Amino acid sequence: MNDLLKCDATSLIAQVQSGKVRHRDVAEAYLERISEKDQDLGAYIHCDPELVRASADALDAQEAGRLAGLPVGVKDVIDTADMPTGYGSEAYAGRRPFWDAPCVTQTKAAGGLILGKTVSTEFAMASPGKTRNPWNLEHTPGGSSSGSCAAVAAGMALMAFGTQTAGSIIRPASYCGVVGYKPSFGLLEPAEVKVLAHSLDTLGLVTRTVRDAALVASVLAGRPGLVLSDELSTAPRVGLFRTPPFDAADPATAAALERAVARIEAAGGTVVEIEVPANFGSTHELHAAVMGWEVTRALSYERTVLWDQLTQTTRDFLTEKALVDAPAYDKACAALPAVRAALAEAMADVDVLLAPSAPGTAPKGLSSTGAPTFNTPWTLLQMPALSVPAYFENGLPVGVQVIGRRGEDARTLAAAQFVEAALDVVKEPV
Structure with missing residues (x-):
C-alpha cells in the first residue's frame, strides 16, 4: 500500500502545504487505489482520472490551500458542474448541473482534490445502489451515504461528503468502521443538494478520524474554533443514553456500548446513566x-x-410517505419543543450523550441498507452526532454514537475525539 494512503487528512494536508508531497502525488496514489479496489466495492459512480490529474496539476501551480491535497469523494446527490449528478437514480442518469454546490466550491477553493462521485441510494432514500461493504462484500455498507463510507474505509478517499435525513451518515459509518459526522442542522451549507425534507436534511462528513472531520468542518463552516489539537481535551462527562429500541438491538451493539463505557472510564472520563425522558419515545413517530x-x-x-422511471422500492417508499396529512405534520412539529425541553433537562449535568450508532453490524445482503432506528431522533432534533468505531464482531465493525447539544459542535467533536482515542479501533484502510 502506498504510504500516502496511510496518512490521515491532517498529516497529508500538512505534507502538501510544506511542499514535501505534490497534489499530483496524491492524485496518482488514490487513482491507483480506486483502480485496484473499486471494481469489487462499487463505491464510485463516476471517476474521471484525467480530470483528477488535471485538477491536481492546476493545484500544484497555485499556493497551497487549507485543505491542500485532501482527496475527496462527493455523494451523488450533491451538484457538480464537471461531473454528472444523477441523485442515485436512472431517471437522472447523465444529468450535468450548471454549477457546483457551495460545499464543492469551498472544497476546491481550499485546495481539496475531488476524486469523483460516490454512490447514493436513489434520492438518498431506501433503494440501494451497487456498493458493497469493504469488510465483507456480502454485506451492505449501509445507506444512503453508501459509497462515501465505503470509499473512506477502503482508502479510496480521505474525506467524503454524506447527507442525513434519517440515518444516512451515522449508520453506514458504523457499518464501515469510519467516522461519520452529522453536524448541527445548518452548520454546513446544503444548497444544491437534492432536497428530501427541508427541516431534516443535513450535510455532513465521512472521515477516518474525528480530528479530520473537525478540520474540514472548520474550513467549510468558517469556524476555526472547531479545529482539534493533538492533545486530548478535558475528559468529558458522558451520559449513557440507551434509547427505547435498545432492548431490541443485536448483542454487538450492546457489546460496543459496554466497551465504550469501560474505555471512557479507564481513560479518565465520567459516564453516568441518563434516564430517557418519557416523551422521547415519540421521536420515531414524529x-x-x-x-x-x-x-x-x-x-x-x-x-x-x-x-415510471423510479425503482419499485422508491415508489413503495414514497407511497407510504404520502399517507401523512397536514394535521399529522402540524401535530408533530408542535410536539418538538416539549421533547427538546425534556432532553435538555436530562442532559443538564453532562457534556454529551453516548448511544448506539446502529442496531448491530452490517446486515448480510445488498437488498437493504439497514434501519435508522438509533439515528432518527437526533436528526429530528437537529443535534450534532458522530459515529466512532468501537467494536468488531465476526470481522465486521460497529460504532457508538456521541451526541451533543445543537450548536455545540466544538464540544461534541472534542468529546468524540476523547472517545475515539479511548476506543482505539480502526486506523488504516481495510
Whole structure:
C-alpha cells in the first residue's frame, strides 16, 4: 500500500502545504487505489482520472490551500458542474448541473482534490445502489451515504461528503468502521443538494478520524474554533443514553456500548446513566410524520412526471410517505419543543450523550441498507452526532454514537475525539 494512503487528512494536508508531497502525488496514489479496489466495492459512480490529474496539476501551480491535497469523494446527490449528478437514480442518469454546490466550491477553493462521485441510494432514500461493504462484500455498507463510507474505509478517499435525513451518515459509518459526522442542522451549507425534507436534511462528513472531520468542518463552516489539537481535551462527562429500541438491538451493539463505557472510564472520563425522558419515545413517530409530509412535497416532480422511471422500492417508499396529512405534520412539529425541553433537562449535568450508532453490524445482503432506528431522533432534533468505531464482531465493525447539544459542535467533536482515542479501533484502510 502506498504510504500516502496511510496518512490521515491532517498529516497529508500538512505534507502538501510544506511542499514535501505534490497534489499530483496524491492524485496518482488514490487513482491507483480506486483502480485496484473499486471494481469489487462499487463505491464510485463516476471517476474521471484525467480530470483528477488535471485538477491536481492546476493545484500544484497555485499556493497551497487549507485543505491542500485532501482527496475527496462527493455523494451523488450533491451538484457538480464537471461531473454528472444523477441523485442515485436512472431517471437522472447523465444529468450535468450548471454549477457546483457551495460545499464543492469551498472544497476546491481550499485546495481539496475531488476524486469523483460516490454512490447514493436513489434520492438518498431506501433503494440501494451497487456498493458493497469493504469488510465483507456480502454485506451492505449501509445507506444512503453508501459509497462515501465505503470509499473512506477502503482508502479510496480521505474525506467524503454524506447527507442525513434519517440515518444516512451515522449508520453506514458504523457499518464501515469510519467516522461519520452529522453536524448541527445548518452548520454546513446544503444548497444544491437534492432536497428530501427541508427541516431534516443535513450535510455532513465521512472521515477516518474525528480530528479530520473537525478540520474540514472548520474550513467549510468558517469556524476555526472547531479545529482539534493533538492533545486530548478535558475528559468529558458522558451520559449513557440507551434509547427505547435498545432492548431490541443485536448483542454487538450492546457489546460496543459496554466497551465504550469501560474505555471512557479507564481513560479518565465520567459516564453516568441518563434516564430517557418519557416523551422521547415519540421521536420515531414524529420523525416519520415530518419526513413523510416534507418528502412528498419535495419530490413532487418525481412523483408526478418520473414515477415510471423510479425503482419499485422508491415508489413503495414514497407511497407510504404520502399517507401523512397536514394535521399529522402540524401535530408533530408542535410536539418538538416539549421533547427538546425534556432532553435538555436530562442532559443538564453532562457534556454529551453516548448511544448506539446502529442496531448491530452490517446486515448480510445488498437488498437493504439497514434501519435508522438509533439515528432518527437526533436528526429530528437537529443535534450534532458522530459515529466512532468501537467494536468488531465476526470481522465486521460497529460504532457508538456521541451526541451533543445543537450548536455545540466544538464540544461534541472534542468529546468524540476523547472517545475515539479511548476506543482505539480502526486506523488504516481495510
